[in-house]
Amino acid sequence: MPLKMLFAFIQPKFIAAMVLSGLVTVVVLYLSILDDTHLNTHLTQNTRTRPVKTMFWYKPNITTEMYLLSAYYDDRPTIDPMTRPAIRIIGMAHKDEVDKEKLSCLVTYEGRETPVLQAITPTDIGIGGWRHGKFFREYIFVCGSLRVKDKNATFVSVVDQTYLTQTNWESHEQVRVPVRYPRREETMDFGCCVSLAYWKFDPYRLVEWVELHRLWGVKEINIYGSMVEDTTERVFLYYHQQGILTYTRVPRPITEDGEIMFHIMATPVINDCMYKNMYRYKKIVVTDLDEMIVPRGNLMTYHDMLAAIENETESSHPYRMYNFRNVYYFSELPQNTSQPEYALTLRQNHHLRELTAHGTATKSISDPMACNNLHNHYCLKIPKMLEKTPHSIQVHEKFGLNQHYKKCHFDKYRKAYNLPSCKEALKNYTYDPTMLKFKKKMLASLKKPLKDLQLIKHVS
Numbered sequence: 001m002p003l004k005m006l007f008a009f010i011q012p013k014f015i016a017a018m019v020l021s022g023l024v025t026v027v028v029l030y031l032s033i034l035d036d037t038h039l040n041t042h043l044t045q046n047t048r049t050r051p052v053k054t055m056f057w058y059k060p061n062i063t064t065e066m067y068l069l070s071a072y073y074d075d076r077p078t079i080d081p082m083t084r085p086a087i088r089i090i091g092m093a094h095k096d097e098v099d100k101e102k103l104s105c106l107v108t109y110e111g112r113e114t115p116v117l118q119a120i121t122p123t124d125i126g127i128g129g130w131r132h133g134k135f136f137r138e139y140i141f142v143c144g145s146l147r148v149k150d151k152n153a154t155f156v157s158v159v160d161q162t163y164l165t166q167t168n169w170e171s172h173e174q175v176r177v178p179v180r181y182p183r184r185e186e187t188m189d190f191g192c193c194v195s196l197a198y199w200k201f202d203p204y205r206l207v208e209w210v211e212l213h214r215l216w217g218v219k220e221i222n223i224y225g226s227m228v229e230d231t232t233e234r235v236f237l238y239y240h241q242q243g244i245l246t247y248t249r250v251p252r253p254i255t256e257d258g259e260i261m262f263h264i265m266a267t268p269v270i271n272d273c274m275y276k277n278m279y280r281y282k283k284i285v286v287t288d289l290d291e292m293i294v295p296r297g298n299l300m301t302y303h304d305m306l307a308a309i310e311n312e313t314e315s316s317h318p319y320r321m322y323n324f325r326n327v328y329y330f331s332e333l334p335q336n337t338s339q340p341e342y343a344l345t346l347r348q349n350h351h352l353r354e355l356t357a358h359g360t361a362t363k364s365i366s367d368p369m370a371c372n373n374l375h376n377h378y379c380l381k382i383p384k385m386l387e388k389t390p391h392s393i394q395v396h397e398k399f400g401l402n403q404h405y406k407k408c409h410f411d412k413y414r415k416a417y418n419l420p421s422c423k424e425a426l427k428n429y430t431y432d433p434t435m436l437k438f439k440k441k442m443l444a445s446l447k448k449p450l451k452d453l454q455l456i457k458h459v460s
């Protein structure tokens with residue numbers, strides 16, 4: 001499908017997709033398997049071995065209220081030559097002011113005294129939200145193509161018209177964001193970028209989620225956490241020490257109650273993950289912690305799944321991306337209580353018979369060489385050069401589905417999205433043994449982490 005068609009198809013459902021994705025309902029309750037589920041205190045001390053990074057937001061001293069997470073140097077051969085090389089600045093800002101003010105960037109170069117001023121193009125990466133009476137939107141500010149090409153950019157500042165029209169603006173201190181150069185070594189087939197984790201998650205489900213992704217061939221998982229509860233964070237820290245997971249703490253830029261701020265932080269962290277790893281991950285798996293893209297039929301790994309999809313797809317695009325349909329495994333549906341309590345995906349083997357509509361709550365495996373703006377559901381913006389041929393494959397359900405484990409949320413969004421009530425929806429479900437093919441391997445790999453984390457005493 002050409003990009004324009006894909007967009008026409010997806011845009012009206014954009015908000016529905018956001019809401020239905022489970023972004024809103026990432027908080028899950030604990031299973032009470034054992035009373036003594038206290039975690040080892042030595043795990044916290046171990047964090048010394050591989051330090052956990054905390055990313056703070058930069059707040060430019062300008063009229064436009066803006067918070068910047070990071071800036072990346074982008075010289076991918078696949079991006080539009082008109083914007084190459086570019087610096088992509090990831091953050092959020094007051095939308096009205098971004099629309100009204102003309103933004104510029106000031107780039108500082110190694111071995112050059114004065115910074116270079118050039119125009120910025122703001123590009124969206126999310127649907128935004130209200131904070132203290134202002135509508136904030138998630139953006140990647142594109143600064144490029146860079147006018148100075150023979151020197152390394154070291155810092156970038158964002159300034160607006162109000163700032164530039166002051167007398168002697170050059171002498172005012174700006175907030176400088178360091179320009180990062182993405183690593184190129186240690187490449188791998190699959191890396192995983194997860195949108196923001198906050199508050200509390202079921203630790204058993206986290207362990208299962210990580211181990212399954214590892215079985216499927218994901219070599220690195222990135223989790224950004226904000227205000228994460230202790231037990232949940234210790235699971236992240238445990239895997240951070242193992243190396244399979246990179247955990248990064250991100251405090252909120254604005255401290256206010258409620259979840260809106262976390263939602264606005266979600267796509268900036270996903271894009272930080274993509275740009276940081278764009279030369280290392282051949283494909284990026286994007287899912288939330290309450291869902292997973294599962295290879296179906298006799299397919300056991302992501303590698304085999306993509307090979308099978310390719311075998312049946314006539315696409316010549318060099319950087320293909322894959323969109324998977326969503327299916328709900330609501331927790332109200334019957335469970336197999338003979339399966340181990342710590343393996344939810346084995347117990348929960350009924351899902352709604354009907355798959356979620358095409359384009360809604362879709363999850364994807366994206367290609368960082370072909371994506372400029374990554375979203376929680378799929379790549380939002382593709383470089384112009386790569387738009388000409390179809391790049392996104394709508395994956396048939398026989399190859400893979402996004403399995404989504406949560407309580408039914410239809411009642412809350414019934415009117416807005418024309419959904420059936422939970423009572424109605426939960427009547428029509430089906431048995432699905434897909435996860436049982438992973439049972440042996442999965443239970444074997446769950447043992448050590450569950451024991452190490454003292455989540456369980458004996459694993460049979």
Ligand SMILES: *[C@@H]1O[C@H](CO)[C@@H](O)[C@H](O)[C@H]1NC(C)=O
Binds near residue numbers: 061166172173
């Ligand atoms: C912020 O900018 C204003 C005007 O440009 C300047 O007067 C003020 O000193 C700056 N504040 C800081 C903390 O840099």
Ligand SMILES: *[C@@H]1O[C@H](CO)[C@@H](O)[C@H](O)[C@H]1NC(C)=O
Binds near residue numbers: 110150151152
């Ligand atoms: C830019 O930085 C890289 C790595 O730090 C270095 O190898 C390269 O020579 C630098 N280029 C210039 C033009 O300074």
Ligand SMILES: *[C@@H]1O[C@H](CO)[C@@H](O)[C@H](O)[C@H]1NC(C)=O
Binds near residue numbers: 311312
């Ligand atoms: C490739 O597709 C053909 C038919 O389209 C099928 O017969 C064959 O088994 C497939 N091979 C693989 C490896 O999936």
Ligand SMILES: *[C@@H]1O[C@H](CO)[C@@H](O)[C@H](O)[C@H]1NC(C)=O
Binds near residue numbers: 336339349
């Ligand atoms: C439930 O789990 C048990 C234990 O693994 C298994 O023997 C049984 O076949 C399962 N039942 C169904 C309907 O899957």
Ligand SMILES: *[C@@H]1O[C@H](CO)[C@@H](O)[C@H](O)[C@H]1NC(C)=O
Binds near residue numbers: 353354355428
């Ligand atoms: C249940 O879902 C299936 C698959 O979408 C559909 O064909 C069927 O009509 C539904 N049954 C009821 C009773 O809604």
